[in-house]
Amino acid sequence: MDRRVLRGLLSLLPPPLHQVRPRMLNPNPGSAPPSKRPRSRFMAPPRIGTHNGTFHCDEALACALLRLLPQYRDAEIVRTRDPKTLATCDIVVDVGGEYDPQRHRYDHHQSPAFLAYLDHYRSFTETMSSLSPGKPWQTKLSSAGLIYLHFGHKLLAQLLGTNEEDSMVGTLYDKMYENFVEEVDAVDNGISQWEEGEPRYALTTTLSARVARLNPTWNQPDQDTEAGFKRAMDLVREEFLQRLDFYQHSWLPARTLVEEALAQRFQVDPSGEIIELAKGGCPWKEHLYQLESGLSPPATIIFVIYTDQAGQWRVQCVPKELHSFQSRLPLPEPWRGLRDEALDRVSGIPGCVFVHASGFIGGHCTREGALSLARATLAQRPAPTSPTNPLVK
Numbered sequence: 001m002d003r004r005v006l007r008g009l010l011s012l013l014p015p016p017l018h019q020v021r022p023r024m025l026n027p028n029p030g031s032a033p034p035s036k037r038p039r040s041r042f043m044a045p046p047r048i049g050t051h052n053g054t055f056h057c058d059e060a061l062a063c064a065l066l067r068l069l070p071q072y073r074d075a076e077i078v079r080t081r082d083p084k085t086l087a088t089c090d091i092v093v094d095v096g097g098e099y100d101p102q103r104h105r106y107d108h109h110q111s112p113a114f115l116a117y118l119d120h121y122r123s124f125t126e127t128m129s130s131l132s133p134g135k136p137w138q139t140k141l142s143s144a145g146l147i148y149l150h151f152g153h154k155l156l157a158q159l160l161g162t163n164e165e166d167s168m169v170g171t172l173y174d175k176m177y178e179n180f181v182e183e184v185d186a187v188d189n190g191i192s193q194w195e196e197g198e199p200r201y202a203l204t205t206t207l208s209a210r211v212a213r214l215n216p217t218w219n220q221p222d223q224d225t226e227a228g229f230k231r232a233m234d235l236v237r238e239e240f241l242q243r244l245d246f247y248q249h250s251w252l253p254a255r256t257l258v259e260e261a262l263a264q265r266f267q268v269d270p271s272g273e274i275i276e277l278a279k280g281g282c283p284w285k286e287h288l289y290q291l292e293s294g295l296s297p298p299a300t301i302i303f304v305i306y307t308d309q310a311g312q313w314r315v316q317c318v319p320k321e322l323h324s325f326q327s328r329l330p331l332p333e334p335w336r337g338l339r340d341e342a343l344d345r346v347s348g349i350p351g352c353v354f355v356h357a358s359g360f361i362g363g364h365c366t367r368e369g370a371l372s373l374a375r376a377t378l379a380q381r382p383a384p385t386s387p388t389n390p391l392v393k
Helices: 002-013 057-067 083-087 143-160 167-188 208-211 228-261 287-292 340-347 367-380
Strands: 045-049 076-079 089-091 274-276 303-307 311-316 352-355 362-364
Touching: 057 143, 057 167, 057 208, 057 228, 076 167, 076 228, 089 143, 089 352, 089 367, 143 167, 167 208, 167 228, 208 228, 228 274, 228 287, 274 367, 303 367, 311 367, 340 352, 352 367, 362 367
Parallel strands: 045 076, 045 089, 274 303
Antiparallel strands: 303 311, 311 362, 352 362
């Protein structure tokens, strides 16, 4: 009998209760356990198992990420729910009812009600935080998150051309989970974006939604999902690589620009509340909030000035929070919505280009003009009110 088939049949038998091993967390969850056996060029390619039928973003991403690794680059994707076939696979994602990284089983659908009578299986409620202590994310993992948890550091080190100990790998590992993989985990597990209240608008163009639309529609004569699943893997692979490229070559270098701008803020304006970026268009907000908390003496940045693609100057208000549309100090209301000469007259500053209707950004032809818009706004802000002492009459 073929060794693979024999091993598969044996794995279907539940272990005796006295031999059941308690599940232990991988001491280094960022690194995957070693392959079950070394492979030579004469051996069959590894097999990645996942479920057939309607596919979703999480298993498409899980399979695509695995195929970016050298040991799974030529892997065969086996789409089935047959336990005997899955038992012959080297790694299984999103199907099978098991989470066992030592055996490369990465499912997240284990139900407490269904598995209550099976002592050697457990329900799945794991998050990045529970499996990787110190990580803040509390979203239940999908198969995508599980593969990223166990293989992500190795994958990123390879894609970035460095080693897993490089600090850049750790930084981008967190960034890619928070801004790419976690959304896939949440959508697949049906976790609402809000804890309470109605969403203010519908999100219909998420990566998960785009993958879902690659499935056959209900009234298509051909209900085969194989071709669609291959397209889904290509889609999520390209999205993942594009996002990683952005964080490596745009987001991460921008931190240096913000650090330099904060160090020179008093040379820009004596208030220390205006910073000047050496290059416009860089993603500065997240870096500013992180770095601002470490300033000594403590300070709050109100305005950022920089040049736009046309070489003109912008003055942008710092939002109250990272994703907020409210500014810490918006440009004055009488300026809002005005342009050119009309704005010159109202502001008293020649050479103005515009101020947005919401007051969060404005433009000027020169650096000094942009600074003047910011300084004039600082001068017009209301003075902080002192708390009244009820004992003083």
